[in-house]
Amino acid sequence: MRINEERLKERMERINSIAVTEEDGMMRLALSDADKEARDLLVSWMEEAGMSVRVDDMGTIYGVMKGRDEKALPICVGSHMDTQPNGGRYDGFFGVMAGLEAILTIKESGAEFDSDLMVADWTNEEGARFVPPMLASGTNAGQFTAQWVYDRQDTEGIRYEDELKRIGYKGDKENRLTKAKAYLEPHIEQGPVLDAKGISCGIVTGALGITGLDVTISGEANHAGTTPMSHRKDALVAAAEAISRIRKNCIDFGEPAVITNGIINAQPASKNIVPGSVYFSIDLRYHTDEGMAELEKQTKDIIHKTCAELGTTAEIEQYWRAKPAIFNETIVRCVEEAAAEKGLSAMKIISGAGHDAVFINEIIPTGMIFVPSIKGMSHCPQEDTKWEDLVSGAELTADVLLKLDKETV
Amino acid sequence: MRINEERLKERMERINSIAVTEEDGMMRLALSDADKEARDLLVSWMEEAGMSVRVDDMGTIYGVMKGRDEKALPICVGSHMDTQPNGGRYDGFFGVMAGLEAILTIKESGAEFDSDLMVADWTNEEGARFVPPMLASGTNAGQFTAQWVYDRQDTEGIRYEDELKRIGYKGDKENRLTKAKAYLEPHIEQGPVLDAKGISCGIVTGALGITGLDVTISGEANHAGTTPMSHRKDALVAAAEAISRIRKNCIDFGEPAVITNGIINAQPASKNIVPGSVYFSIDLRYHTDEGMAELEKQTKDIIHKTCAELGTTAEIEQYWRAKPAIFNETIVRCVEEAAAEKGLSAMKIISGAGHDAVFINEIIPTGMIFVPSIKGMSHCPQEDTKWEDLVSGAELTADVLLKLDKETV
Incomplete structure (x- = not known):
């Protein structure tokens, strides 16, 4: 399929000109005036294309292009239009626009399809305004209750539900997407792998x-001058050694394992006092449940062993756990076949980031398509993807939707 | 010499009951009402003993017991009565009271002495209320100007000079101690060495x-999920590795070298973002100038090399530099001889902490006597020293003063 490049470009530029920061970043926080303006445009384009538009109780917008078979389950493509503060031009937004453009392309080509083809714009994927992320898709998947989400507040104490009503996008619960033949999410990679390898398509x-x-980690706070090295129980020395060792262990564990220590601080935080305690965070990711459990165990063991060696002790608490997602094999195969037929360079890849697709995968057969992120930059104004990669991503989306329409998923 | 134990104990308890925290800690911040009350008692005891009392423009109090020789330079013993917030019972305070008791003991024994024997209470040694520490002794030594010290403010914006006037202890510049035959400071060790070895006296x-x-350290902030380990420039990984290596190097460098990283933080300080930059502090101590310079150079080299290995860079700035102090050989010998004559267990030791003696050493032949700190605890209510060690420290002080009176320093 060949999409209408001009139309896609013009529409993306139109919405990406709504709320631009001084650094040329995007500022479409969920349920803000900028989000409302983008939603209104999206809805107008859906209606102009002859789609029926529905909005659910979380504010998610669906545009539905009628298929031939009343009884067939719909096929949905989508992502989100909200951005991080000073975020990028394509994160999420590309998936919504590629989905819309793909369905329009199919419709205009005269190709026949049985399932309804839908495009979805999930509310508050970023979690930048209302924490945590993926509130709407998570509610669809039964992870959150509507009331709990309604009561989430932004940093100014404004409630999700109040903003949803204010911008006029509080719809009905019965409009939620909970059953479909397939859900497909095109997205930028947000990582450096495809770009570094010069590959245009990630089969997620x-x-x-x-x-x-x-x-x-607890040690013993002491005077920096009067305490000889041999008398110390330095919590930061133990933390530094542990961070170094658990990283090496993670590398040895093998890809796609990643470990990140994003926050660290030492107490009492005085330049001339040996730290008596140190806090640090660990974010550990892996693609299988068993591997995740094993990596977590190894990591904890290393920390405890390191602390014992250095006269300190560690308390480790889990603050978050998200299961690995394994996408639907048929959808993965359809993406792979469509990319090959189109002659695109492609590779299988596992998403390191969370996406609406991860929650929707719990209730609907799901897959994703990645387009490259130049230098892996994301959540910043420098986030970028070559136009040709966006175009082939949107075209591939159309090809996959048609394939899925014919497949038994 | 045998001191009057009862008198020393009673007086120390009297002043240590002035401002006691809930945790049984001392709260005699410099130039506070509690400090004034302690000063008033000290002055009354000096006058009662027949000492002449003078106060200098920094608020330091000197009690002078006349010696036989009008032309001889005075010999001064002293320390400070101000405490940390919720501080210990003996830090500083012991030196003042031991000095006073030693001079009274000498006087009462009928022993003859040529030099005037003085006891000094230096203002604001702790630096807990007015930053930096040792403001008065530093001014005597020419490190600070009086006006600069007067303008130091506590956290409530109250000026040093205004508080000095308020409590009635702003004296004359001409009263400053700037010339003397010797300055001796008895002090608690504030470290664990004497206590761990079961030794009663440190010959400093x-x-x-x-x-x-x-x-x-600057690296590259990245997404914790989408950035494979091999693509990372993690500033905290570099910092952890560097902290680990510079510590090992410091231990290999040998005692008395110590290194402390008291403060650390990572930016942007998000649990799911690879840190793009990390700040940490280094406090490095050694007893010789050349060794200090060499250890500093090695430490910097290791940090730069570690950062280079891990795709990061480091900027290192010196925020503080204090020269090592080498105390007067004659005074050190007198302390050693007096301890041996008294049958005290003693060892040579280098102070890891700063003291008024370190500044006074710049202008007057100086020495110190340490008494043990149980478990090395200091700047906390748990700070403690056995009463017998305090007594022998005070008696040793008297013996050393008499020796110094006879020596050519």
């Missing part, structure tokens, strides 16, 4: 599970 | 120099 086979740990 | 040969460094 799943998403890494996440284990979040809070580590507190 | 000098004090460690200090180099303070601010280290900022």
Whole structure:
């Protein structure tokens, strides 16, 4: 399929000009005025294309292009239009626009399809305004209750539900997408792999599970001058050694394992006092449940052993756990075949980031398509993807939708 | 010499009951009402003993017991009565009370002495209320100007000079101690060495120099999920590895070298973002100038090399530099001889902490006597020293003063 490049470009530029920061970043926080303006445009384009538009109780917008078979389950493609503060031009937004453009292309080509083809714009994927992320898709998947989500507040104490009503996008619960033949999410990779390898398409086979740990190491606060090295129980020395060792262990564990220590601080935080306690966070990701559990165990063991060697102790608490997602095999195969037929360079890849697709995967057969992120930059104004990769991503989306329409998923 | 134990105990308990925290800690911040009350008692005891009392423009109090020789330079003993917030019972305070008791003991014994024997209470040694520490002794030694010290403010914006006037202890510049035959400071060790070895007396040969460094490591902030380990420039991984290596190097460098990283933090400080930059502090101490310079150079080299290996860079800035102090050989010998004559277990030791003696050493032949700190605890209510060690420390002080009176320093 060949999409209408001009139309896609013009529409993306139109919405990406709504709320631009001084650094040329995007500022479409969920349920803000900018989000409403983008939603209104999206709805107008859906209606202009002859789609029926529905909005659910979380504010998610669906545009439905009628298929031939009343009884067939719909096929949905989508992502999100909200952005991080000072975020990128394509994160999420590309998936919504590629989905819309793909369905329009199919319709205009005269190709026949049985299932309804839908495009979805999930509310508050970023979690930048209302924490946590993926509130709407998570509610669809039964992870959150509507009331709990309604009561989420932004940093100014404004409630999700109040903003949803204010911008006029509080719809009906019965409009939620809970059953479909397939859900497909085109997205930028947000990582450096495809770009570094010069590959245009990522066939996403799943998403890494996440284990979040809070580590507190206790030693003994002491005077920096009067305490000889041999008398110290330095909590930061133990933390530094542990961070170094658990990283090496993670590398040895093998890809796609990743470990990140994003936050660290030492107490009492005085330049001339040996730290008596240190806190640091661990974000550990892997693609299988068993591997995740094993990596978590090894990581904890190393920390405890390191602390014991250095006269300190560690308390480790899990603050977050997200299961790895394994996407639907048929959808993965359809993406692979369509990319090959189109002559695109492609590779299988596991998503390191969370996406609406990860929650929707719990209730609907799901897959994703990645387009490259230049230098892996994301959540910043420098986030970018070559136009040709966006175009082939949108065209591939159309090809996959047609394939899925013919497949038994 | 045998001191009057009862008198020393009673007086120490009297002042240590002035401002006691809930945790049984001392709260005699410099120039506070509690400090004034302690000063007033000290002055009354000096006058009662027939000492002439003078106060200098920094608020330091001197009690002078006349010697036989009008032309001889005075011999001064002293320390400070101010405490940390919730501090210990003996830090500083012991030196003042031991000095006073030693001079009274000498006087009462009928022993003859040529030099005037003085006891000094230096203002604001702790630096807990007015930063930096040792403001009064530093001014005597020409490190600070009086006006600069007067303008130091506590956290509530109250000026040093205004508080000095308020409590009635702003004296004359001409009263400053700037010339003397010797200055001797008895002090608790504030470290664990004497206690761990079961030794009652530290013959202090000098004090460690200090180099303070601010280290900022720059890497690349990245998504914790989408950035494979091999693509990362993790500033915290580099910092952890560097902290581990510079510590090992410091241990290999040998005692009395110590290194402390008291403060650390990572930016952007998000659990799911690879840190793009990390700050940590270094407090490095050694007892010789050349060794200090060499250890500083090695430490910096290791940090730069570690950062280079891990795709990061480091900026290192010196925020503080204090030269090592080498105390007067004659005074050190007198302490050693007096301890041996008294049958005290003693060892040579280098002070890891700063003391008024370190500044006074710049202008007057100086020495120190340490008494043990149980478990090395200091700046906390748990700080403690056995009463017998305090008594023998005070008696040793009297013996050393008499020796110094006879020596050519």
